[in-house]
Amino acid sequence: MQKTSARLLALLSLLQARRDWPGALLAERLRVSPRTVRRDVERLRELGYPIATFKGPDGGYRLDAGTQLPPLLFDDDQAVALAVALQLATTSGVGVEEAAVRALHTVRQVMPVRLRHRVDGLQVTAVERPGTPQVSGDVLMALGAAVHAREVLRFTYTSQETRRVEPYHLVARGGRWYLVAWDLDRDDWRVFRADRISPRTPTGPRFSPRQLPGGDVAAFVTGRFRGSDGTVGWPCRGEVILDLPAAVVSRHTHDGVVEELGPDRCRLVLGSWSWTALAAAFGRFDADIEVVGPADLRDAFALLAHRYATAARTAPTPEQGGGRTG
Amino acid sequence: MQKTSARLLALLSLLQARRDWPGALLAERLRVSPRTVRRDVERLRELGYPIATFKGPDGGYRLDAGTQLPPLLFDDDQAVALAVALQLATTSGVGVEEAAVRALHTVRQVMPVRLRHRVDGLQVTAVERPGTPQVSGDVLMALGAAVHAREVLRFTYTSQETRRVEPYHLVARGGRWYLVAWDLDRDDWRVFRADRISPRTPTGPRFSPRQLPGGDVAAFVTGRFRGSDGTVGWPCRGEVILDLPAAVVSRHTHDGVVEELGPDRCRLVLGSWSWTALAAAFGRFDADIEVVGPADLRDAFALLAHRYATAARTAPTPEQGGGRTG
DNA sequence: GAGGAAGCGGACAGGGTTTGACCGCTTCTC
DNA sequence: GAGAAGCGGTCAAACCCTGTCCGCTTCCTC
Known part of the structure; x- marks a missing residue:
């Protein structure tokens, strides 16, 4: 068994994929001691591969770009990644569905049988989510x-x-x-x-x-979506203070800005497409709400208060089913 | 210097550089016995390299993949699909990020130069959306x-x-x-x-x-999400009647069940993780609400009505920014 | 400037691997 | 049918690879 050679190839593949690899991480991935990793790196260098190393924290090994590599092969993980990625591309929002299917088929052909089986075993049905615009x-x-x-x-x-x-x-x-x-x-x-x-x-x-x-x-980009400007893009946005820990609130909100004000108090900014919808959105947190602004939001709260009160007064129809877990 | 690994890599290069190599020639080039060459070939095969052999005169070894005439004949679309799909896989929610990067590098290597450029020209930064659970x-x-x-x-x-x-x-x-x-x-x-x-x-x-x-x-699956059973899976679910056309409502809901009751009237079933959140969810539609059930939902409406009324009474802070379109 | 994290590389022993030699078989072509 | 080429089993001896231990250096952070 040529464990060593295989590992050397694997090492090359890993070094390709990522900018910096700390030795310890490589050792873990390759299931050998750090000492052996150092030896492997040394070996590759002797074979002519330019592997740079950076010391100190955030250091590690790096394969200089533009290197002529030996033909590397797919390993199991790559096969899975290909299968997942290409089948998923069907819903990428890019018009590449059919090309992705063909590409997977093409790649499949140059795989060893074992990997081919692996790929074949992973058939995915990608379901488009409505409302996602297509990019050509x-x-x-x-x-x-x-x-x-x-x-x-x-x-x-x-x-x-x-x-x-x-x-x-x-x-x-x-x-x-x-x-x-x-x-x-x-x-x-x-x-x-x-x-x-x-x-x-x-x-x-x-x-x-x-x-x-x-x-x-x-x-x-994330900042643009949820940072200090996370709520731009919505026609209406407003701010409230909730009697809840910031952590709890941020667990239930994906697009707003949460700011901690105390152990059980936080500020929340959300955006929505109407003032009513915005006010309703704040209601999902089971806590008392203090409106900061704007006035439109306050009005919406008043409106909703009235509407909810009316709704709560409608006659009960007892036979309706309650909660249920699936 | 580890002769074996070096020789294996050298053998790969040789096989890559030339179409057919008789074993004797390889033995000479690599300074080992023909027996060892046979063993090396076997080793490479074990590693997954498709090395074909041709017997008889003019016979020899040939590396199928990774040569400049690979069976990997991607067209432009497939190249784009690969680039998009594999870079996107970073946010697929499956732990294949690094494997996808490596896979892209690997296929890239066996592509004709023109396609390689195409792939290189399409660099994507995939940004994870918070709240998406990872699957291994x-x-x-x-x-x-x-x-x-x-x-x-x-x-x-x-x-x-x-x-x-x-x-x-x-x-x-x-x-x-x-x-x-x-x-x-x-x-x-x-x-x-x-x-x-x-x-x-x-x-x-x-x-x-x-x-x-x-x-x-x-x-x-789509049916499960928005069809007759779309709301199972939530601990709380309830039903209301809204004074809105069904079309308008279903445009703003992705996980509930909408049923048309008239031109401006529809039934809506939603699910959520708490009764309060559920009641709040119904509020996003700017229309009057009639609770069908269950009673818990009605209570939640009452609670929210009170909470919203309180919120609406808090003193305004006029300097807070209003709506804005981005 | 001290402390710590990370990489470097020498030494060593034990155990696994590799090699070349030899040999009989198969396959393919002429 | 002969010859060329590849296949692969066996064996003993040489080789090398690995993990461990350890002291050094470099570089970042506090």
């Missing part, structure tokens, strides 16, 4: 290409205004696609919905990249 | 395998009850994973959340497949 693969390609080439992008947004932006990142989140870009006309960072973008050709000149505030795209 | 790849594999093998599956659900089911389909929907199965204990079709399943080994005997009502899994 071509648009996505165009956006991706502009990002990659660092070329100024011109596009029509929401089929009206034309924008000029420096595109930085293509982001997928919860079935939707976004383009993170610097808006040249407004001089600010913006997150555009990819499904509303119609790129115009040709793309503009190259730009020199700017620093994204915070540096981390994921954090930036 | 192993569990998914186990479920998939049982479905594939048509074997009765035993598992612990929500870490308490043990179930015996005939598994039929693995379904992904909106970032969550479900198992559609026939529950042997309750004698009925059920949809289980994969993240709550802990499969138990071994799986039971084979079963002969049943006909899924309706025949279409996608339709079946």
Whole structure:
């Protein structure tokens, strides 16, 4: 058994996948002692692979990009990932369903039988969730290409205004696609919905990249959705104070901003498409509510109070079923 | 220097560089006996490399995959699908993130340059949406395998009850994973959340497949979510009548059951995790509410009416921002 | 500037692996 | 049917690989 060679190949594959690998983690993954990992790294270096190492915390090993690698093979995990990913792509919101099916089929063919079985055993039915807009693969390609080439992008947004932006990142989140870009006309960072973008050709000149505030795209986008601006995008938004720990509240809210005010007290900002809906949304937390504002929200609370009181007065129909767990 | 591993990698390179290699030549190049070459080839095969051999004169060894004429003939669409799917898999809710990255690298390697560029041009940042439970790849594999093998599956659900089911389909929907199965204990079709399943080994005997009502899994699952049984699974569920067209209501609800009662009147059944939350959920529709039942729901409406009235009486703080569109 | 986290690499013993040699068999082509 | 090429079993001896132990260095943080 050539455990060593296999491990060396696996090590290469791992080093490819991730920017920095601490030695201890690699040791765990490869099921050997850290000492052996060091030896393996040394071996690969002797074989000509440029593996850099960074000391100190956050250090680890890194395979320099642009390396000519031996043909690596799929391992079990990759097979599963392929099967899952490609079958899931059916609901990615990108028009690649059929291509994904074909790609899976193609890849399957170059797999060893064992992995092929693994893939075959994992048949997934992907069910589209209603309300997710579709992005065409071509648009996505165009956006991706502009990002990659660092070329100024011109596009029509929401089929009206034309924008000029420096595109930085293509982001997928919860079935939707976004383009993170610097808006040249407004001089600010913006997150555009990819499904509303119609790129115009040709793309503009190259730009020199700017620093994204915070540096981390994921954090930036998440921030746009739930950070201090997490509730923009809704026509109505308002703020209340709840007699609940912040932790409890944030467990039940996905799109608002929760701020701790005390052990059993927190501030909550939510957004919704109407004042009534917004007021109702605050009701889901079983706690007393103190409205901070705006006045529209207060009015909505008053309205709902009246409506709920009326509802509570309607005659009971006892035969209706109660709760039930499935 | 570990000769063996180095030689194995060298052998891979050689096989990659040239179409056919007679064993004797390889032996000479690698400075080992022909016997060792045969062993090396065997080793590579054990590692999964598809090395074909041709006997007779002009015979020799050939690496099937990874050569520049790979059987991996992706077209542009497949390349895009792979790139999208695998980068997206990061947020699939399955623990395959790193494996997906590696898989993408692996296929990338055996692609023609043009497609490789295409893949490289489409870099996606996948942002996880909070609140989506993770399913382990192993569990998914186990479920998939049982479905594939048509074997009765035993598992612990929500870490308490043990179930015996005939598994039929693995379904992904909106970032969550479900198992559609026939529950042997309750004698009925059920949809289980994969993240709550802990499969138990071994799986039971084979079963002969049943006909899924309706025949279409996608339709079946969608039906479970918004159809006649869409509200099971919640600890509390209740029913109201709204003064709104059914169409308007169903546009704003994804998990309840809407039934038309007239042009401007409909019945709505919803589920939630508490009576208060349930009552609040009904409030999001801007219309008068008539409670059908159960009594708990009515009480919750009364409670909320009082709470909302109190909230509406708190002193306004005018400087709070109003609505805004992004 | 002290402490700690992380990587480096020497030494060593025990145990598993690898190699070349030899050999008889099979398969394919001419 | 002969010859070329690959297949694979067996064996003993050489080889190497691994985990453990340990003292050093580097770099970050407090």
